[in-house]
Amino acid sequence: MNYLDIYQTYRKKIKAYDYALWLISWDQETEAPERSNDYASNQLEVLASAQYDLEMAEERLEAINHLYDQINDLNDEIKIEIKKVKKSIDRLLKIPKESYIDYQVLLSKSSKVWAEAKHNNDFESFLPTLEKIVEFNRLVVKLYETDTLKGYDVLLDMYEDEMGIKEYDQFFDTLKENLVPFVLEKTKKKPKFNRALTRNKFSIEGQRAFSKYLLDVFSYDLKKGVLKESVHPFTSGVSSTDTRITTAYHEDNLISSIFSTIHEMGHAIYEQQVNESYDETLLNGGTSMGIHESQSRLYENMIGRSYEFWAQHYPKLQEIFKKELKKVTLDEFYAYVNGVSRGLIRIEADELTYSLHVMIRYEIEKQLFNGKLKVKDLPKTWNKLYRKYLGVTPKTDTEGVLQDIHWAGGSFGYFPTYALGTAYAAQIYHAMNQDIDIAKAISSNQIHLINEWSKEKIHQFGGLKTPKEIMLIATKEPFDPHYYVNYLIEKYKVILKD
Amino acid sequence: MNYLDIYQTYRKKIKAYDYALWLISWDQETEAPERSNDYASNQLEVLASAQYDLEMAEERLEAINHLYDQINDLNDEIKIEIKKVKKSIDRLLKIPKESYIDYQVLLSKSSKVWAEAKHNNDFESFLPTLEKIVEFNRLVVKLYETDTLKGYDVLLDMYEDEMGIKEYDQFFDTLKENLVPFVLEKTKKKPKFNRALTRNKFSIEGQRAFSKYLLDVFSYDLKKGVLKESVHPFTSGVSSTDTRITTAYHEDNLISSIFSTIHEMGHAIYEQQVNESYDETLLNGGTSMGIHESQSRLYENMIGRSYEFWAQHYPKLQEIFKKELKKVTLDEFYAYVNGVSRGLIRIEADELTYSLHVMIRYEIEKQLFNGKLKVKDLPKTWNKLYRKYLGVTPKTDTEGVLQDIHWAGGSFGYFPTYALGTAYAAQIYHAMNQDIDIAKAISSNQIHLINEWSKEKIHQFGGLKTPKEIMLIATKEPFDPHYYVNYLIEKYKVILKD
Numbered sequence: 001m002n003y004l005d006i007y008q009t010y011r012k013k014i015k016a017y018d019y020a021l022w023l024i025s026w027d028q029e030t031e032a033p034e035r036s037n038d039y040a041s042n043q044l045e046v047l048a049s050a051q052y053d054l055e056m057a058e059e060r061l062e063a064i065n066h067l068y069d070q071i072n073d074l075n076d077e078i079k080i081e082i083k084k085v086k087k088s089i090d091r092l093l094k095i096p097k098e099s100y101i102d103y104q105v106l107l108s109k110s111s112k113v114w115a116e117a118k119h120n121n122d123f124e125s126f127l128p129t130l131e132k133i134v135e136f137n138r139l140v141v142k143l144y145e146t147d148t149l150k151g152y153d154v155l156l157d158m159y160e161d162e163m164g165i166k167e168y169d170q171f172f173d174t175l176k177e178n179l180v181p182f183v184l185e186k187t188k189k190k191p192k193f194n195r196a197l198t199r200n201k202f203s204i205e206g207q208r209a210f211s212k213y214l215l216d217v218f219s220y221d222l223k224k225g226v227l228k229e230s231v232h233p234f235t236s237g238v239s240s241t242d243t244r245i246t247t248a249y250h251e252d253n254l255i256s257s258i259f260s261t262i263h264e265m266g267h268a269i270y271e272q273q274v275n276e277s278y279d280e281t282l283l284n285g286g287t288s289m290g291i292h293e294s295q296s297r298l299y300e301n302m303i304g305r306s307y308e309f310w311a312q313h314y315p316k317l318q319e320i321f322k323k324e325l326k327k328v329t330l331d332e333f334y335a336y337v338n339g340v341s342r343g344l345i346r347i348e349a350d351e352l353t354y355s356l357h358v359m360i361r362y363e364i365e366k367q368l369f370n371g372k373l374k375v376k377d378l379p380k381t382w383n384k385l386y387r388k389y390l391g392v393t394p395k396t397d398t399e400g401v402l403q404d405i406h407w408a409g410g411s412f413g414y415f416p417t418y419a420l421g422t423a424y425a426a427q428i429y430h431a432m433n434q435d436i437d438i439a440k441a442i443s444s445n446q447i448h449l450i451n452e453w454s455k456e457k458i459h460q461f462g463g464l465k466t467p468k469e470i471m472l473i474a475t476k477e478p479f480d481p482h483y484y485v486n487y488l489i490e491k492y493k494v495i496l497k498d
Numbered sequence: 499m500n501y502l503d504i505y506q507t508y509r510k511k512i513k514a515y516d517y518a519l520w521l522i523s524w525d526q527e528t529e530a531p532e533r534s535n536d537y538a539s540n541q542l543e544v545l546a547s548a549q550y551d552l553e554m555a556e557e558r559l560e561a562i563n564h565l566y567d568q569i570n571d572l573n574d575e576i577k578i579e580i581k582k583v584k585k586s587i588d589r590l591l592k593i594p595k596e597s598y599i600d601y602q603v604l605l606s607k608s609s610k611v612w613a614e615a616k617h618n619n620d621f622e623s624f625l626p627t628l629e630k631i632v633e634f635n636r637l638v639v640k641l642y643e644t645d646t647l648k649g650y651d652v653l654l655d656m657y658e659d660e661m662g663i664k665e666y667d668q669f670f671d672t673l674k675e676n677l678v679p680f681v682l683e684k685t686k687k688k689p690k691f692n693r694a695l696t697r698n699k700f701s702i703e704g705q706r707a708f709s710k711y712l713l714d715v716f717s718y719d720l721k722k723g724v725l726k727e728s729v730h731p732f733t734s735g736v737s738s739t740d741t742r743i744t745t746a747y748h749e750d751n752l753i754s755s756i757f758s759t760i761h762e763m764g765h766a767i768y769e770q771q772v773n774e775s776y777d778e779t780l781l782n783g784g785t786s787m788g789i790h791e792s793q794s795r796l797y798e799n800m801i802g803r804s805y806e807f808w809a810q811h812y813p814k815l816q817e818i819f820k821k822e823l824k825k826v827t828l829d830e831f832y833a834y835v836n837g838v839s840r841g842l843i844r845i846e847a848d849e850l851t852y853s854l855h856v857m858i859r860y861e862i863e864k865q866l867f868n869g870k871l872k873v874k875d876l877p878k879t880w881n882k883l884y885r886k887y888l889g890v891t892p893k894t895d896t897e898g899v900l901q902d903i904h905w906a907g908g909s910f911g912y913f914p915t916y917a918l919g920t921a922y923a924a925q926i927y928h929a930m931n932q933d934i935d936i937a938k939a940i941s942s943n944q945i946h947l948i949n950e951w952s953k954e955k956i957h958q959f960g961g962l963k964t965p966k967e968i969m970l971i972a973t974k975e976p977f978d979p980h981y982y983v984n985y986l987i988e989k990y991k992v993i994l995k996d
Contacts, residue, residue, distance in 0.1 A: 016544035019537075020518040027521060031529075035722045036740035039517075039777060046514035050548070224533045242534035279537060 004078070006063040010054055011282070017051035022238045029236075030228045030246060055089075064089065080464060081282045094143040103136045107410055114408035121398040123379050130407060131375045134368060137412050141369060152369035155413030160290045160420060161466045165366065168416050171423065172359045174481040180389055182489055183342075183353055186496045187391075191339045194332040200324040202254040209320055211247055211261045217313065218299065219448045220245075220265045224272050233260035235267035235296075239279040243271040254321070255337055259300050266299030267292055269451055273459035283463040289414065291467050293421020294428055295454065301351045301422075302429045302487075303450065308442040310334050338495050342392045344399045352492050353390065355484075358419035360385040361404075365412050423484035424471065428458070430483050431475035502576070504561040508552055509780070515549035520736045527734075528726045528744060553587075562587065578962060579780045592641040601634045605908055612906035619896040621877055628905060629873045632866060635910050639867060650867035653911030658788045658918060659964045663864065666914050669921065670857045672979040678887055680987055681840075681851055684994045685889075689837045692830040698822040700752040707818055709745055709759045715811065716797065717946045718743075718763045722770050731758035733765035733794075737777040741769040752819070753835055757798050764797030765790055767949055771957035781961040787912065789956065789965050791919020792926055799849050799920075800927045800985075801948065806940040808832050836993050840890045842897045850990050851888060853982075856917035858883040859902075863910050921982035922969065926956070928981050929973035 024044050032040060054060070068086045071079055092100075110129050117126035137155065144154045153164035215227060230246040237243030245264035249257045270286055278284040286292040303309055314333055318325045325333075340350045346357035364381055367373035373381055382401040387393050394400030406414055432438060432453055441449045457474040471479050522542050530538060552558070566584045569577055590598075608627050615624035635653065642652045651662035713725060728744040735741030743762035747755045768784055776782040784790040801807055812831055816823045823831075838848045844855035862879055865871035871879055880899040885891050892898030904912055930936060930951055939947045955972040969977050 013544055013548070016541040016548075019541035020522070020545060023521055023525060024518070027525070031724060033720060033722050033724055033740055033742075035719075036737070039737045039739050043514040043517035046511055047518060050511070050514075221533075222531060224531050226529060226531055228529075239534065239537045241537050242531055244531075 003063040003066040004074075006059060007067060007082075010057065010060040010063070012280070014051060014054050015280070017047055017054070019238055020047050021051070022236065026236050026244065029234070030230050056092075061089065077278075077281060077283060077464060084282065084463070091144055095140070099136065099139065103133075103410070106132055106136070110408045110410075111405060114402070114405060118398050118402040121396045121402070123397040123402060126402065126408070127376055130378075133407065133410050134375050134412075137410065138369065152366050152413065155365075155369065156416065157413075159414050159417050160288050162468055163290070163416075163420065168362060168420070171420065171479075171481045172362060174485060175355055175359060175419075176389075178482075178485040179352075179488065180356065182492075183356065184391055186492065187340055187342045187353070191335075191341055193336045193339060194328045196324060196326075196328050197254065197333070197336050200254075200321075201251045202321055202324060204249045204251060206320045207249045207254065207257045210317055211249075211257060213313075213316055214258070214261050215265070217445065217447060218262065218265045218269065219451055220269060221272055225268055227261070233264055235264045235271070237268065237271035237285060239284060240272055240274045240276045241279065243268045254324075259304060259337075262304040263296045263300040266296035269299070269454070270295040270459050273451065273455040274462035275460050275464075278462045278464075285462060287461065287463050287465060287470060288467045289417035290420040290424055291458065291470055293418055294424035295421075295458070297422045298425040298429055302425060302438075303442060303447065305337050305351060306439070306442060307334055308439045310337070312443055312445060335495070338491075340492065340496060342390050344386065344390075344392055344394050345403055347403075352488055355419035355422055356389045358415050360389060361415040362419075365415065369412070423481050424467075424479065426484035426487040427471070427475050427477075427480060429487070432457075501561040501564040502572075504557060505565060505580075508555065508558040508561070510778070512549060512552050513778070515545055515552070517736055518545050519549070520734065524734050524742065527732070528728050554590075559587065575776075575779060575781060575962060582780065582961070589642055593638070597634065597637065601631075601908070604630055604634070608906045608908075609903060612900070612903060616896050616900040619894045619900070621895040621900060624900065624906070625874055628876075631905065631908050632873050632910075635908065636867065650864050650911065653863075653867065654914065655911075657912045657915050658786050660966055661788070661914075661918065666860060666918070669918065669977075669979045670860060672983060673853055673857060673917075674887075676980075676983040677850075677986065678854065680990075681854065682889055684990065685838055685840050685851070689833075689839055691834045691837060692826045694822060694824075694826050695752065695831070695834050698752075698819075699749045700819055700822060702747045702749060704818045705747045705752065705755045708815055709747075709755060711811075711814055712756070712759050713763070715943065715945060716760065716763045716767065717949055718767060719770055723766055725759070731762055733762045733769070735766065735769035735783060737782060738770055738772045738774045739777065741766045752822075757802060757835075760802040761794045761798040764794035767797070767952070768793040768957050771949065771953040772960035773958050773962075776960045776962075783960060785959065785961045785963060785968060786965045787915035788918040788922055789968050791916055792922035793919075793952065793956070795920045796923040796927055796952075800923060800936075801940060801945065803835050803849060804937070804940060805832055806937045808835070810941055810943060833993070836989075838990065838994060840888050842884065842888075842890055842892050843901055845901075850986055853917035853920055854887045856913050858887060859913040860917075863913065867910070918977075921979050922965075922977065924982035924985040925969070925973050925975075925978060927985070930955075 021044060024040055024047075028037060028040055064082060064085055067074065067078075067082045071082060074082065106129070110133060113129045114126055117123060141151060141154045145151070149157055149164070151165070156164050156168065211227060215222065220227075224241045224243060226244040228244065228246045229248060231248060233245070233247045235243065235245045245261070245268045247257050247261040247264065267286075270292060271284070274284055274286075286295075310330060310333060314330050317333075318328075338351065340352045342353065343349050346354070346361075349357050360382070363385060364373065364378065367381070368375070379397050379401045383393055386400070404415075429438070432450065436449050436453055438450065441447060458470055461470065461473075465473065468478065471477075519542060522538055522545075526535060526538055562580060562584055565572065565576075565580045569580060572580065604627065608631060611627045612624055615621060639649060639652045643649070647655060647662070649663070654662050654666065709725060713720065718725075722739045722741060724742040726742065726744045727746060729746060731743070731745045733741065733743045743759070743766045745755050745759040745762065765784075768790060769782070772782055772784075784793075808828060808831060812828050815831075816826075836849065838850045840851065841847055844852070844859075847855050858880070861883060862871065862876065865879070866873070866876075877895050877899045881891055884898070902913075927936070930948065934947050934951055936948065939945060956968055959968065959971075963971065966976065969975075
């Protein structure tokens with residue numbers, strides 16, 4: 001066997017374990033009975049360990065090194081794959097096995113510690129755990145640093161290729177200059193909505209029916225997907241032929257499930273439309289967190305919160321909730337789904353203020369990894385930044401620094417991709433509008449045209465192109481955050497005009 | 499490491515693969531999107547092959563052989579396990595690898611060939627496949643034969659320990675003598691039911707609500723289980739903490755889903771109540787197909803089709819189907835759920851005639867493996883036996899020899915356990931009635947008393963005891979088919995009195 005064959009033989013095996021681990025986790029999060037959890041964890045551990053042994057097999061590493069040495073003789077697909085694999089293995093080998101295992105053990109317990117601390121508004125009880133997690137990530141930074149990649153950049157690069165402090169600073173500075181003043185000026189008043197929307201109960205059954213309707217509207221392919229329910233909505237894809245989503249229904253919030261379903265469809269349609277032949281490779285799925293989020297946000301916000309969309313689909317919602325929505329006009333409903341307020345909670349934030357929540361986390365992470373901020377001082381800094389950029393102050397750490405699970409899971413460098421993806425979305429939306437009349441596509445119930453454009457310009461490539469390359473292909477220019485700021489200000493100066 | 503440690507280390511790994519394979523198959527049968535099937539099959543193949551390598555690892559086989567040599571030094575649990583494992587490995591090693599692989603490939607295609615043949619009423623198109631399957635099973639018989647185990651006995655023993663032709667002949671002869679004349683005499687007339695039952699549509703939603711209600715009535719533990727839907731109802735357990743069931747709803751048949759749900763709960767409560775410490779061993783799950791079926795049939799028939807049961811729960815059903823069941827009395831409903839008729843289709847058969855369908859398959863299999871019957875003559879023999887024992891003749895092979903999937907899956911020797919289990923159930927029911935007043939337990943909504951008795955006498959042991967031992971523990975005597983015949987005749991001479 002030549003090295004390529006060896007590599008591909010291992011890949012086939014490793015992907016089978018990916019599949020098993022993916023399915024166990026999907027099952028546990030959506031359907032598995034409560035008491036099955038311990039048993040499932042034990043089996044998962046065995047399978048993950050078998051997969052690790054395959055990944056680290058001498059024979060495989062040797063094959064990868066040989067292929068890397070002759071990288072220019074390989075075709076594009078495999079070349080890109082080998083580069084990625086080589087990078088990830090080189091990194092893994094740098095971490096002392098003992099530290100790695102200690103960290104995995106720490107993480108396996110940390111989300112429970114975090115959840116309890118959040119529940120009890122007790123940051124101190126989470127502090128020792130969080131300090132250890134940060135410490136490990138500081139070690140990772142040290143071990144992974146290269147001539148061109150330093151400090152927090154190491155972590156940022158893990159989630160979004162070629163995005164570092166320099167690029168993110170530029171991005172967030174644009175928001176600070178243009179968006180923060182607009183937000184602070186325009187959100188002084190609390191918005192008022194038709195009370196039928198905020199006071200009524202909306203049956204889960206009715207919401208389920210509307211979510212099913214939405215699958216059809218967006219052409220989410222149920223032959224290659226599933227819609228289920230879970231505590232927190234998510235997308236979970238393992239191949240272009242199997243990309244599943246969940247949503248969550250709340251009786252006292254009609255639109256939460258609607259926008260979750262649309263958001264997750266954005267993620268899922270991306271993965272469903274990746275070149276099917278990549279399913280056997282490591283190029284399946286999206287290329288980066290940022291591009292992924294651009295798709296979910298474009299579907300959720302640019303399509304799902306547009307006036308054209310609700311002009312077309314509000315009648316169906318009214319048909320389902322005859323009694324509850326009888327006295328709510330289309331304009332009132334549109335105002336409601338685009339309601340803006342200064343909030344404390346990121347995942348409840350509106351389209352306009354969302355990125356400012358992310359920016360705060362970015363500033364904090366940057367300081368954590370350049371040594372300017374100690375973990376114990378997180379709550380103080382958090383609250384200060386919320387006052388500065390959103391004009392609000394958390395009364396408790398529960399609704400402040402403890403609100404997100406990400407840090408408890410060791411994810412540093414991840415948050416910024418949420419804002420970046422949202423900004424990508426505005427630029428992609430602008431470019432798409434040059435090729436197709438988006439408003440018309442939405443009004444004439446032809447969202448499949450948007451899917452097709454996205455497939456051609458973005459989705460089909462999977463992991464073959466970098467985020468930068470994707471932006472160039474899709475929008476014909478590099479990423480420019482002004483599209484995002486302009487989009488928001490254009491939209492919200494109308495909505496917030498009085 | 500000593501041999502026991504080696505054995506247990508392998509067992510832990512092998513069970514993790516069991517888990518993954520179990521979950522993939524559960525997912526594919528209940529929820530996975532259609533297009534995901536190919537991808538899932540490919541991953542399953544890799545994992546199954548990795549599991550096979552573990553099972554056949556020299557080091558493991560050596561450990562098993564050593565443990566087997568010193569079997570009397572082992573504790574009961576591990577002793578029984580090693581005996582089972584040794585037997586199955588010795589057998590596997592006897593089959594030439596090439597034949598084994600050819601057969602697996604054949605089976606991977608056979609159910610599709612069978613389904614098409616059934617759909618087209620074309621036995622000839624299935625014949626070559628079935629001939630090859632039978633041929634392989636004849637080879638298996640030859641390779642597995644011992645001094646004490648000959649011919650068809652080899653296959654029978656695979657599904658039910660210590661049950662062979664001698665025992666089954668005795669059992670079915672009792673049915674022929676006592677049950678066949680009773681059935682032929684009592685089922686000349688077609689039964690008549692309240693037309694509201696046979697003509698109405700019963701909403702899936704209403705049926706779902708009643709199935710959920712039944713879970714509670716039977717104390718099926720949803721912390722360790724799930725109720726889902728699939729084309730054919732089944733139970734799928736992987737541990738005592740995770741045993742799932744499915745049912746199937748049909749608008750034009752109210753009781754089909756009810757009895758499927760109860761039947762599968764019988765299977766599932768069995769596995770949920772096995773000693774939890776066996777989850778890490780090979781002793782989890784039921785001890786045999788026959789004992790398993792005894793539990794599902796006892797729940798379905800002895801409890802679920804009793805008058806006391808419906809006296810207690812028919813009001814709830816009427817509450818759900820107010821309009822549809824308004825004019826149906828309890829007695830009419832009871833008559834309907836116990837309706838008897840000479841049918842052609844096993845899975846639609848009533849409690850009284852069910853075992854005769856199985857007996858026909860047993861006679862055919864016996865002849866297939868003693869050389870008296872050629873595969874091509876199956877349809878003729880099938881039809882002849884249906885005339886003889888049930889007084890009906892299939893008009894097509896679709897409703898005759900092609901109706902069941904079992905032979906297409908290579909299962910010979912399996913069918914008889916269905917009848918055997920049903921007969922076990924009658925004897926167990928009789929014994930249980932000595933300890934607790936079953937009618938009263940049902941009437942007072944205390945079915946948990948039945949679960950508790952079953953746990954103590956049957957369930958807790960999992961695979962630790964043989965079927966024969968279980969019958970002795972639970973009923974204090976060996977299996978005796980007269981309990982079954984007596985139960986049926988007592989019950990149905992009342993129901994079929996006019």
